[in-house]
Structures are given as C-alpha cells and as structure tokens.
Amino acid sequence: MTTRRPSSFEQLDRRMRVYETAHDHCVLPGVHIVARIDGRSFSQLTRGTLGLREPYDARMRAAMEATLTHLMVRCGFSTLYGYTQSDELSVLLRRDEAAFGRKERKIVSVLAGEASACFSLAMGVHGAFDARVCQLPRDEDVVDYFRWRQEDAHRNALNGHCYWLLRGQGMTDDEATRRLSGASISQRNELLFQHGVNFNDLPAWQRRGVGARWEHRETRGVDPRSGAPVIGSHRELILDASLPMRDEYDAMVATLVRAQ
Numbered sequence: 396m397t398t399r400r401p402s403s404f405e406q407l408d409r410r411m412r413v414y415e416t417a418h419d420h421c422v423l424p425g426v427h428i429v430a431r432i433d434g435r436s437f438s439q440l441t442r443g444t445l446g447l448r449e450p451y452d453a454r455m456r457a458a459m460e461a462t463l464t465h466l467m468v469r470c471g472f473s474t475l476y477g478y479t480q481s482d483e484l485s486v487l488l489r490r491d492e493a494a495f496g497r498k499e500r501k502i503v504s505v506l507a508g509e510a511s512a513c514f515s516l517a518m519g520v521h522g523a524f525d526a527r528v529c530q531l532p533r534d535e536d537v538v539d540y541f542r543w544r545q546e547d548a549h550r551n552a553l554n555g556h557c558y559w560l561l562r563g564q565g566m567t568d569d570e571a572t573r574r575l576s577g578a579s580i581s582q583r584n585e586l587l588f589q590h591g592v593n594f595n596d597l598p599a600w601q602r603r604g605v606g607a608r609w610e611h612r613e614t615r616g617v618d619p620r621s622g623a624p625v626i627g628s629h630r631e632l633i634l635d636a637s638l639p640m641r642d643e644y645d646a647m648v649a650t651l652v653r654a655q
C-alpha cells in the first residue's frame with residue numbers, strides 16, 4: 396500500500412494535529428472544576444526512599460503545603476480553595492476559569508507536572524504525582540467533594556497511627572496490615588487508647604487535613620506625591636491547619652463557592 400506523502404510542513408502539521416487534538420475534552424462552561432493531584436507510589440517513597448517510621452512527617456507536611464501553595468498561586472489558574480491530606484492535593488478552580496480553554500488534559504498535565512517539580516525540589520527526592528479532574532455540576536457537589544476528602548483524611552489518620560503503632564511493636568508490614576484489616580473504627584480507636592493515644596487529641600491537621608483559601612488584607616500606605624494616607628487591599632493565601640469539621644466545614648466550603 397502506498398501512503399500519500401504530505402508536500403509541505405503546513406500540510407503535515409494540519410494532518411498530524413488532528414491526531415493530537417481530536418479527543419481533546421473541554422470542561423463545559425459553568426461546571427465546577429476540582430483537580431486532585433496524588434503522589435505516585437508514595438507508600439514506597441515514604442517507607443523506602445525516605446525511611447519514615449512515623450505516620451506524619453514534618454518535612455512531608457511542609458513539602459505538601461509548599462506544593463499546594465505553588466499550585467494555587469503560581470501555575471496560571473484562578474483558584475478558589477485548596478486542600479491537602481496524606482499524599483494528595485485538591486484544587487478548586489473559579490467557576491469561570493478559562494485557562495487553557497478549560498481543556499482537561501492541559502489542566503491535569505500542568506498540575507501533575509508542577510506538583511512533581513515543586514515537591515521534588517522541596518523534599519530533595521524524586522517525587523511524582525498524577526492528576527485527575529472532577530467535573531462537578533452543582534455547588535453542593537463541591538461541598539460534598541471536600542467533605543469526602545476530609546473524611547478520607549480522618550480514616551487515613553486513624554489507620555496510619557494504628558499501622559505505625561503496630562510496626563513500632565515489631566510487626567512487619569504484612570502483619571500490621573493483616574491485623575488492621577477488618578478492624579472497625581471503634582476497635583482502631585481502642586487499640587490506640589490502650590497504648591495511651593487518644594485519637595481526638597492528635598493534631599487537627601493530621602485528622603482533618605490542611606486547607607488553603609484567599610483572604611483580603613487591608614494595606615496602609617502613603618501616597619508618595621501628596622503624602623496622604625492610602626488604604627488599599629491585597630489578596631493573601633492563608634493555610635488553615637485547624638479546619639472545622641462536618642457541617643461547619645460544609646458551610647465554610649459553601650460560602651467560598653457562593654462568594655465567587
């Protein structure tokens with residue numbers, strides 16, 4: 396079979412571009428976009444490469460917060476709210492976000508690439524992230540999304556503290572995993588309690604995750620020409636390590652979503 400050869404670069408470009416873009420999906424206008432960016436094989440990274448022997452590492456926390464800040468502030472997106480727990484980050488974009496024509500693959504590849512670069516530089520190890528986009532039609536879906544991730548943080552914290560407690564007692568990875576599989580939430584709480592740990596007394600950021608939202612701050616300056624006092628305002632990204640829970644958290648997210 397003979398293939399017709401394109402005769403110029405322009406022809407070749409036009410022909411090949413179709414293969415590259417034919418399946419480009421754009422998120423519909425008005426649909427909320429939340430991207431979740433998750434560490435690749437971070438069980439191996441944390442236990443193997445980093446050799447961590449505790450569930451919540453201060454350097455990991457700092458690197459994840461630096462990465463969340465980077466995604467929200469310096470990656471070309473109009474962001475509304477961010478959230479991190481364990482090895483994942485979620486970023487809610489403004490509903491009217493138009494960056495990259497709302498192309499899903501551009502959003503996920505930019506965020507995964509930026510997160511991987513930022514985290515690796517912050518931790519000094521090779522850390523890679525994947526990303527996906529959730530397309531949420533209603534405000535309530537955004538509220539439920541963040542409630543879902545926060546409840547996952549709660550389960551991860553309980554599981555992580557139990558797992559490392561058992562490992563600290565000399566169990567292997569397999570033994571600790573087997574011992575915990577099928578254990579109810581109250582049995583896990585009881586296990587910690589028997590060893591002097593009250594789960595509810597653990598730091599809030601471990602049980603609830605860390606949020607990032609924009610706040611307006613008043614600035615006071617002086618007009619250089621007239622010397623008159625000038626009051627202005629600027630936006631500042633605030634990291635919140637003491638997030639509210641349940642209904643209060645729902646209300647906080649709902650307020651952010653509706654205020655845009």
Ligand SMILES: Nc1nc2c(ncn2[C@@H]2O[C@H](COP(=O)(O)OP(=O)(O)OP(=O)(O)O)[C@@H](O)[C@H]2O)c(=O)[nH]1
Pocket residue numbers: 433434435436437438439441442447448449450451452453455456481482555
């Ligand atoms: N020791 C320790 N582990 C952490 C910390 N933060 C995250 N992790 C671990 O990171 C892992 C995240 O879980 P997953 O995302 O489900 O698993 P994964 O190995 O990253 O696998 P994929 O996401 O499917 O690539 C868990 O094993 C956590 O225990 C930390 O501060 N300390």
Ligand SMILES: [Mg+2]
Pocket residue numbers: 433434435436437438482
């Ligand atoms: Mg992961």
